[in-house]
Amino acid sequence: MGDAIVFVVIWGILTTLGEIWFRSIRAHSMYYTISNQGSIALSAFNFLSSWLMPIFIFVALMVIYTLIRFRAPNNEPKPSLVQAMRNKWYIFFWVAASFLLNIMFWLHPTSVDLEAMFTNWRQEKKQNPLIVNVTARQWEWIFSYPQYGIKQAVNAQGLDEMELPVNRPVEFFLRSYDPFHTYDVYAGVIHSFWIPAFGIKEDVIPGETRTEFLVPNHVANFKTSPLVRVQCAEVCGPGHPYMEAPVSVVTAKQFAQWIAYQKKLQASGV
Amino acid sequence: MEQRIAQAEPRNHPQPKVLRMAPVLRGLIWATIGFVVFDLFTVAVDPYRGNPLVTEPSAVIGWVGGLLGWLLGVGGYEEMILPLFGSPSTWVEPKDWRRYFGLSTNHKVIGIQYLFSSSSIFLIAGLDAMAMRYELMQPSMHFFTYTGQYLTAVGIHGSLMMFGVGTVAMISGLGNYFVPLMIGAKRTVFSRLSGIGHWLLPAGALTLIASPLLGYWDTGWRGYEPLASQDPGGMVYYYLGIFAMTFSTILSAVNLSATIIFHRAKGMTWARLPLFVWGILTVSLLNLIWQPEIEMTFVMALLDKLIPFHFWDALGSPETYLSMFWLFGHPEVYIIVLPAFAMWNEIIPVMAQKNLFARDWAIIGLIFVMMLSGLVWAHHMFTNMRNSEMFPFAFFTEMISIPTGFSFMAAIGTLWKARLRLTTPSLLVLMSLFNFVVGGLTGVYLADPPVNLQVHDTFFVIAHFHYTIIGGMIFTWIASMYYWLPKFSGRMYNETWGKLLAIWIFIGFNGTFGQMFLLGLDGMNRWVPAYPPYLKPMNYEVSLFAFFLGAGFIAHAIHIIWAWRNGPKAPENPWHSRTLEWLTTSPPPENNFDGEVEVVRGFYRYDHDEPSAYLVKDASESQ
Numbered sequence: 001m002g003d004a005i006v007f008v009v010i011w012g013i014l015t016t017l018g019e020i021w022f023r024s025i026r027a028h029s030m031y032y033t034i035s036n037q038g039s040i041a042l043s044a045f046n047f048l049s050s051w052l053m054p055i056f057i058f059v060a061l062m063v064i065y066t067l068i069r070f071r072a073p074n075n076e077p078k079p080s081l082v083q084a085m086r087n088k089w090y091i092f093f094w095v096a097a098s099f100l101l102n103i104m105f106w107l108h109p110t111s112v113d114l115e116a117m118f119t120n121w122r123q124e125k126k127q128n129p130l131i132v133n134v135t136a137r138q139w140e141w142i143f144s145y146p147q148y149g150i151k152q153a154v155n156a157q158g159l160d161e162m163e164l165p166v167n168r169p170v171e172f173f174l175r176s177y178d179p180f181h182t183y184d185v186y187a188g189v190i191h192s193f194w195i196p197a198f199g200i201k202e203d204v205i206p207g208e209t210r211t212e213f214l215v216p217n218h219v220a221n222f223k224t225s226p227l228v229r230v231q232c233a234e235v236c237g238p239g240h241p242y243m244e245a246p247v248s249v250v251t252a253k254q255f256a257q258w259i260a261y262q263k264k265l266q267a268s269g270v
Numbered sequence: 271m272e273q274r275i276a277q278a279e280p281r282n283h284p285q286p287k288v289l290r291m292a293p294v295l296r297g298l299i300w301a302t303i304g305f306v307v308f309d310l311f312t313v314a315v316d317p318y319r320g321n322p323l324v325t326e327p328s329a330v331i332g333w334v335g336g337l338l339g340w341l342l343g344v345g346g347y348e349e350m351i352l353p354l355f356g357s358p359s360t361w362v363e364p365k366d367w368r369r370y371f372g373l374s375t376n377h378k379v380i381g382i383q384y385l386f387s388s389s390s391i392f393l394i395a396g397l398d399a400m401a402m403r404y405e406l407m408q409p410s411m412h413f414f415t416y417t418g419q420y421l422t423a424v425g426i427h428g429s430l431m432m433f434g435v436g437t438v439a440m441i442s443g444l445g446n447y448f449v450p451l452m453i454g455a456k457r458t459v460f461s462r463l464s465g466i467g468h469w470l471l472p473a474g475a476l477t478l479i480a481s482p483l484l485g486y487w488d489t490g491w492r493g494y495e496p497l498a499s500q501d502p503g504g505m506v507y508y509y510l511g512i513f514a515m516t517f518s519t520i521l522s523a524v525n526l527s528a529t530i531i532f533h534r535a536k537g538m539t540w541a542r543l544p545l546f547v548w549g550i551l552t553v554s555l556l557n558l559i560w561q562p563e564i565e566m567t568f569v570m571a572l573l574d575k576l577i578p579f580h581f582w583d584a585l586g587s588p589e590t591y592l593s594m595f596w597l598f599g600h601p602e603v604y605i606i607v608l609p610a611f612a613m614w615n616e617i618i619p620v621m622a623q624k625n626l627f628a629r630d631w632a633i634i635g636l637i638f639v640m641m642l643s644g645l646v647w648a649h650h651m652f653t654n655m656r657n658s659e660m661f662p663f664a665f666f667t668e669m670i671s672i673p674t675g676f677s678f679m680a681a682i683g684t685l686w687k688a689r690l691r692l693t694t695p696s697l698l699v700l701m702s703l704f705n706f707v708v709g710g711l712t713g714v715y716l717a718d719p720p721v722n723l724q725v726h727d728t729f730f731v732i733a734h735f736h737y738t739i740i741g742g743m744i745f746t747w748i749a750s751m752y753y754w755l756p757k758f759s760g761r762m763y764n765e766t767w768g769k770l771l772a773i774w775i776f777i778g779f780n781g782t783f784g785q786m787f788l789l790g791l792d793g794m795n796r797w798v799p800a801y802p803p804y805l806k807p808m809n810y811e812v813s814l815f816a817f818f819l820g821a822g823f824i825a826h827a828i829h830i831i832w833a834w835r836n837g838p839k840a841p842e843n844p845w846h847s848r849t850l851e852w853l854t855t856s857p858p859p860e861n862n863f864d865g866e867v868e869v870v871r872g873f874y875r876y877d878h879d880e881p882s883a884y885l886v887k888d889a890s891e892s893q
Contacts, residue, residue, distance in 0.1 A: 003687060031724070031791050041720040048718060052711045059707040062682050063700045070622075072689040075765075077846030080624035082687040083877035091628055094679045098672045105714060110664045113720045118657060177584070186584045189497040192653060192727060196793040199724045203654035206496060207584035210654075226804045227793045233653075233727040237488050237497060238417040241798035 003069065011061055015054045022050060031196060032227045034218035034249065038199030040116055044109035051101070121213040129169035129213065132162065134230075136191035136204045137178040139239025141230050150262045162230060163248045164216050165255035172212040176204040192234035195247060197227040203234055222246035293372030297343030297469070304339025305332040326503050327576050329484060333510050337473055344469045345373025349462060373469065375461040378858060381447025382758070383468045384522075388443055389827065391434035391475050398427040400820050403813040409803040418486030420799035422504060426478055428491025429508065433515040434475050436606035436739060437557070439747050442468070442522040445550045445609070448754065449526055451851035451858060452544045454535025454867030454883070459528040460521075467521030474514030481507035490797055492599070493568070495582035495591035499575050509572040516561045523557035526550055535850070537869035537883070544849050544873055545626070548633050549612025552640040556605050559644070564598035567591070589654060596647035604643040606739055607706070608636055610746035611677035614699050617753055618684045619874050620847040621696040626874035627683030628676075635676025642670045652722045660719045667717035671710060678703065693845075694768030698749035701776045705741025709734055712787065730790025733783045740779060748772075751830055756840035760856040763833035771826050778819030785812050848873045848882045 026046045033042050072078070135142040143153045143162045155161045164170055176188035188206035197220065202212050220228050232243035250258065309332030313323060324332070342351065348361035363369050369379050370386070402423055405413040414420040450458055458464055481487065485502025498505050530551045534543070543551075571591070574581045582591040611632075619626040626632070648655055648663040655663075681703060690696055712734040715721045725731065755763055785808055794805050801809070843852040850873075854863050865887035873882050 031793065037720075038724070041724045044718055044720045045715060048715055048721070052714060056707060056711055059678065059682070060704055062685065063704050066685045066688070066690055066700065067692065070685060070688045070690050072622075072691045075691045075693060077623055077691070078689060079876045080622050080687070080689040083625045084683075084687075085625045085627060085629070085875075087627075087683065090683060091631065091679065094675065095672075098675045102668045102672060105718070106665050106668050109718050109720070110668070111661065113718070114657070114660055114664075117720060187500070188584055189500070190494060190588055190654075194727075194795070196724070199720075201653045201723045201726055205588050205654060207588070226802045229802075231793070231795055233795050235421065235488060235490050235494065235497065235797040237501075238421065238486075240421075240488070241417055241800045244802075 007061070007065055010065075011054070011058060014057050014061060018053045018057060019050055022046075022053060026050075031199070032225050033197060033199050034220050034228070035195075035198040035200070035214045035216050036120060037117065037214045038197065040113050041199040044113050047109050048105065051105070055101075120215075127169055129171040130165065131171050131173065132164075133173045134175070134193060134204075135179065136174070136176045136188070136193065136232070136236075136243075137180065138189060138237050139232070139243040141193075141232075141243065141245040142179070143245070145259070145262075148259050148263070150259070150266060152266075153262055154265065160245045161248070162245060163250055163255060163258045165252045166216055166219050166249050168252070169213060169215050172202075174202060174204045174210040174212065175208075176206045189236050190234050191232045191236050191243070194231045194233040195229065196231065197225060197229075197247075201233055216249040219249055219251060221248035221250075292368070293344045297340045300339035300343035301336040301473075302339070304335035304337070306335075308332045308335025324484075326484075326506055329503065329506055330510065330572070330576065333477065333507070337470075337514065340473050341466060341469055346466055346469075349373050349375075350466065373462075373465045375457075375465050376860065377446050377450050377458045377461060377464065378862075380461075380464055380468050381443055381445070384438060384446055384471065385443035387468065387471045387475070388435045388439040391430050391471075392439070392823070393827070394475070394479065395427050395430035395435065396820055396823060398423050398430070400817060402427065403816040405799050406801075406809045407813045409806045409809075410800050414799055416486065417799055418488055418502075419482075421488040421490065421797060422482050422486040424797060425487060425490045425508065426481065429478055429512055430475060431739075432491060432602065432606075433512050433519070434471065434478075436743060437519050437602070438471060438515075438522075440609040440613070440743065440750065441526070441550060441553055441557070441605070442471075442519065444546075444747075444750055444754070445526050445554075446522065447758075448851055449547055449550050450529060450533065451757075451854070451862055452547050452849055453530060453533065453538050454850050454863065454869065455529060455533035456861045456863065457533075458525050459532055460525045463521055464525040467518045467525070470514045470518035470521070474511045474516075474518065476511075477507050477514060478511030481505075481511065483507075492595055493571060494595075495571060495574070496584070496588055498571060499578070499583060505575060506572065509568045509575075513565055513568060516565055519557055520561045520565075523554035523561070527554040527558065530554075535867040535869055535883075538867075539869075542869055542872045544616065545612045545629070545632060546609065546616045548636055549609040552636045553605050553608045556601050556608070556640055556643065560598045560601045560605070564595070567594040567598070589651070592651055592654065593647070596650040597644070598647075600647040600650065601643040603735065603738060604639055607742040608639060610702065610706075610743045611639075611674070612636060613746045613750050614677065614681045614703065615684065616849070617695050617699050617749060618681055618688075618690075619876065620753075620845045621693060621699075622684060622688035622690045623846060623876045624684055624688045625876055626680065627686075628680045629872075629874055631676045632680035635673040635680075638673035638676075639670060642666060642673065646670055649717055649722070652719045653726050664717055664719055668714065671714065674710060678707070692769075693752075694763065694765060694772055695749040695753035697769055697772050698745050698752070701772065702742055702745035702749065705737055705745060705779065708784075709737030709739075709741055712737065725790055727796050728790035729786040729794045729796065732796060733786035733790060736783045736786070740783070745775075745779075748775075748826055753845070754851075755830065755833055755837070756844045757851055757856050757858070759834045759837070760840055761833055761835075761837035762840040762844065763829060763837055767829050771822060771829060775819060775822035775826065778815055778822050781815030782812055782819050785815070848875075850883055853883060853885055 131147055133144040141160055144151050174193050176191055177185050181187055191204040192201055193204055194201040198214055200212055202210050222228050228247045230245045230247055232240055309328045312328035312331045345361055349359055353359050363374055370383055374380055405420055481504040484507055485504040487501045487504040489498050530547055580586045582588050615632050645666040649667040752763055752768055789808050865885045867883055868886055869883045871882050
């Protein structure tokens with residue numbers, strides 16, 4: 001009984017310290033997030049972390065506790081003094097706790113957050129969002145803005161880039177095919193549309209159209225944080241590491257200027 | 271009269287042929303001849319010939335010829351083909367070290383052959399990983415000259431580790447050696463099949479290693495379609511290499527499960543079956559279900575590559591390949607770690623001389639992990655599945671941690687108030703418990719779709735599965751090698767060195783993969799030899815730890831080989847274990863036991879001194 005009390009006390013102290021430490025870093029614990037979808041993922045991550053902490057400390061402490069407290073003085077094969085094969089309460093506690101924790105995890109972050117995610121998507125659909133058509137080809141991201149007649153958004157050097165106005169819902173239409181392929185535009189492979197700062201990742205499957213909805217909620221760009229970029233996350237051939245494009249989240253005014261600039265570029269045929 | 275007896279036993283051929291050439295050497299020569307003959311034949315009948323002498327189809331058919339030549343050359347001709355046509359087998363197994371270099375029917379020889387092959391594959395795939403880590407020390411390409419080279423290196427590393435080490439070292443290696451000993455059998459059921467099965471493993475590994483000869487392929491170890499169908503020819507040897515290696519695993523699984531079911535000693539009831547044997551049985555059943563599934567998928571993919579069938583491109587269904595791959599791919603990780611779970615609870619009670627706690631729950635855990643493992647595959651597809659499917663797969667994925675926890679429950683229950691001898695095996699098992707709990711708990715994040723959508727396909731995932739596989743299985747494999755070393759060789763390792771090296775790999779391992787979690791959260795994606803420069807400092811550090819870890823594995827190998835040959839003599843039963851393998855001499859004789867084994871009680875009780883089994887010596891059988 002003494003060992004159990006000592007163990008539980010140490011476990012409690014370490015867990016408390018761990019939780020305090022985690023609370024102090026949790027704002028930055030997962031990643032830099034600037035979208036509503038990203039906040040869902042971040043809060044789920046933080047919730048899971050604070051519940052998994054005691055389990056991790058339990059096993060880690062048990063390993064260390066065994067090494068110190070239950071270590072045989074020498075390597076003589078002497079039977080242990082306690083020879084329990086069964087402890088009803090311990091087994092009951094373990095099985096019940098693992099069931100309850102798992103069901104809670106499934107209910108709390110998983111079901112609740114998925115529901116929040118799906119609801120977000122439904123509501124934003126109604127509010128006339130900004131539509132961005134994303135075409136993934138080997139190995140380039142092409143962004144077009146059909147509402148503004150922009151076929152391919154590029155910067156002054158002619159490299160693809162994406163700009164989004166802050167706090168306006170965005171609907172991405174994701175397709176994988178190669179508009180520049182000489183004989184077979186449908187020869188596409190699987191890519192994955194990932195913007196680390198937005199907390200979204202959606203595979204772009206040839207022959208299908210996928211959608212993503214979200215609201216970017218901070219002004220940021222690739223220079224303020226390298227996480228604000230489109231990155232291909234699914235291996236798609238030798239060009240895969242270079243399949244990335246910078247993203248900028250800007251104010252509505254800057255966005256209007258950018259659109260005008262894109263129209264000018266397109267008209268000049270660059 | 272004498273003559274007739276000799277004929278009735280074709281294996282004791284009166285005049286055995288003396289082998290002039292080492293079987294492995296002969297196998298290589300026959301394989302070359304087989305490849306050239308089949309390849310030239312294909313080129314000759316190919317209506318579009320005229321271009322290179324080796325095309326994708328001829329490389330496939332040539333490979334079949336090469337494999338047949340190899341299998342016949344290592345002893346299949348004398349041991350399999352001659353008896354098939356009614357002639358006596360002229361195969362003679364040498365009694366000395368040469369027996370390890372040819373076909374064998376002795377399960378202990380086969381076990382050591384498997385251990386040697388998979389250790390060699392571990393070394394090669396590990397050096398491959400070192401090359402990858404060297405490349406990642408800089409954010410731009412500096413070691414590999416072409417991204418395809420790096421991606422091929424990743425693919426070969428993953429495939430060799432999965433199919434040549436993970437599913438092989440503990441199952442085919444330790445399983446072949448110890449399962450018959452632990453159940454009191456004198457031999458396995460299909461010993462010739464098992465003997466030929468081993469030789470598929472080096473053939474498959476060499477095929478994979480040779481794949482860059484046909485072109486750098488980009489898909490990694492998963493062979494993702496439709497990228498694979500447009501990849502260069504090396505892809506073909508990926509399919510064929512894995513086909514050979516998984517076939518070897520299937521043959522092992524057939525043999526081991528049949529042996530466990532039919533060759534148990536008298537009194538070895540299911541309730542008394544040792545934990546490790548339970549582990550091997552559940553894993554073998556998993557192998558029998560899922561390895562044929564992935565082989566069929568790869569045969570389809572190979573056909574898709576040679577003849578454009580469009581199974582999995584925009585005209586077909588790319589997601590079907592993903593489902594078919596992960597349907598096997600997730601059980602695969604349980605195939606790898608189940609024997610390790612079983613082994614924890616094999617080593618801990620012995621080292622503590624304490625009754626195994628909640629033995630039945632530990633076994634129920636193994637069985638339920640086996641059954642649930644087929645229901646979780648789609649969590650690899652949260653980024654491309656229907657939203658409605660996220661709920662059930664998140665549910666099953668989270669639930670599989672419950673039976674996994676039972677193995678922990680038994681291990682911790684046994685450790686509690688024990689008198690644990692802190693030997694190298696017990697230290698490594700404790701480290702394995704620690705590592706696996708990190709791998710398991712980070713799996714909870716991946717089971718949750720919103721988090722998964724962020725960290726999927728990043729280094730977070732890489733860290734997670736290396737924690738489960740290296741941390742769970744490789745650490746336990748090394749622990750088992752130390753634990754059973756006195757049985758293999760009758761010699762003991764050096765305790766100080768063993769512990770020092772265990773701490774060495776523990777530090778190297780956690781330094782490498784612990785930081786990979788942070789890299790993944792910081793936006794480091796997979797399959798990239800070049801990455802944004804802000805990730806460089808941590809990648810540089812990870813690489814240094816990785817080199818340290820790699821050196822630690824090599825040091826362990828050197829120590830084990832040294833102890834195997836020159837270690838101090840070990841006592842008969844150094845750990846005071848009660849399972850059956852310690853009932854015989856070390857190393858065990860040809861027929862394992864010097865008599866009939868009779869089991870009278872379970873093996874995991876240390877609260878009394880009565881033996882769990884007796885050796886009944888039969889006068890007519892003893893020499």
